[in-house]
Amino acid sequence: MAFERKRKKGSPGISTASLPDIVFMLLFFFMVATVMREVELKVEVNAGDLPEATEIKKLEKKSLVSYIYVGKPKPAFRTMYGSEPRIQLNSAFADVNDIREYIIAERELRDEAEIPFMTTSLKVHEGTKMGIITDIKQELRKASALKINYSAQERTSEL
Amino acid sequence: MPRRETPEINGGSMADIAFLLLIFFLVTTTMDVDTGISRKLPAMPEVDIEEPEVKIKKRNLFIVLINRNDQLLVQGDLLNIRDLKDKAKEFILNENNSKDLPVKEPTYIPELGRTYPVSKGVISLQNDRGTSYGKYIQVQNELVAAFNEVREDAAFNEYGKSFDDLSEKEEDAIKKMHPLRLSEAEPKNIGD
Numbered sequence: 001m002a003f004e005r006k007r008k009k010g011s012p013g014i015s016t017a018s019l020p021d022i023v024f025m026l027l028f029f030f031m032v033a034t035v036m037r038e039v040e041l042k043v044e045v046n047a048g049d050l051p052e053a054t055e056i057k058k059l060e061k062k063s064l065v066s067y068i069y070v071g072k073p074k075p076a077f078r079t080m081y082g083s084e085p086r087i088q089l090n091s092a093f094a095d096v097n098d099i100r101e102y103i104i105a106e107r108e109l110r111d112e113a114e115i116p117f118m119t120t121s122l123k124v125h126e127g128t129k130m131g132i133i134t135d136i137k138q139e140l141r142k143a144s145a146l147k148i149n150y151s152a153q154e155r156t157s158e159l
Numbered sequence: 160m161p162r163r164e165t166p167e168i169n170g171g172s173m174a175d176i177a178f179l180l181l182i183f184f185l186v187t188t189t190m191d192v193d194t195g196i197s198r199k200l201p202a203m204p205e206v207d208i209e210e211p212e213v214k215i216k217k218r219n220l221f222i223v224l225i226n227r228n229d230q231l232l233v234q235g236d237l238l239n240i241r242d243l244k245d246k247a248k249e250f251i252l253n254e255n256n257s258k259d260l261p262v263k264e265p266t267y268i269p270e271l272g273r274t275y276p277v278s279k280g281v282i283s284l285q286n287d288r289g290t291s292y293g294k295y296i297q298v299q300n301e302l303v304a305a306f307n308e309v310r311e312d313a314a315f316n317e318y319g320k321s322f323d324d325l326s327e328k329e330e331d332a333i334k335k336m337h338p339l340r341l342s343e344a345e346p347k348n349i350g351d
Contacts, residue, residue, distance in 0.1 A: 034187055052296075129292070151194070
């Protein structure tokens, strides 16, 4: 009964020698796919706070995009900055008048040839009043940063 | 001198290290792609040059006003945002050559190799400082959607394919046939 004796031995253990390879593969995938958030958000513009639209396009060439965040300060900053919508440039609160300097500083970080392709992305909480946005747009016009992108998410419900 | 063999490094903990790194990247990964409506702002007029006032005929102008209560006034009538796209498309196309809708000027389009009646219509969008950003984007979106739909139809009529699949030259032709004329007036306080 050679057949029965063999069964009693139990199943041989699976070799784990290839486990590091599998893990490394996953690791490389996530390393490549990762985009780390460079700035800490101090205003409330989470993904769900952006307006919804249908005619949206992907923002290409992330290295050429400068961001302007507008929204109410997060609760931790309310005592200092109030609860009215504020502008955030890089990682600090800013005033409308700082935008031109910010754009100039952003330009200096890039090649001269790339400047015409630079885009400013406005990430604005949908409840913000247009007054502050119009001021920002006027400042951008003065700085001749004319390519803008109103950050929006895919519309999920009917109008 | 006999060379001593170097002891082999134990690779058993390799998986642990890799797992550690993997978990770190898993946690920090944000896969969301940035999307949004791309627009181009008009250039700032030179300070010392007096802007000659551009007079646009009433029939060539499509005025959209949004007040501080997020209500829409289109061509003098209150309008629901759901109807805005169709109204704007009607204005852009002017299919029946109506006297109240924009003039069409036959223009030679080199990419097309023939003349095409290009509409002279301009859509003007004005908002109050108290308008909410969400509403403003909705209106922008509807107006851009109207243009995109008109261009999509034109692409199918001319080339039999979608606007997104056109070559650069064909795309230019369609863009010249239906130029995106969306003007945003200098901000002012309307409807106080």
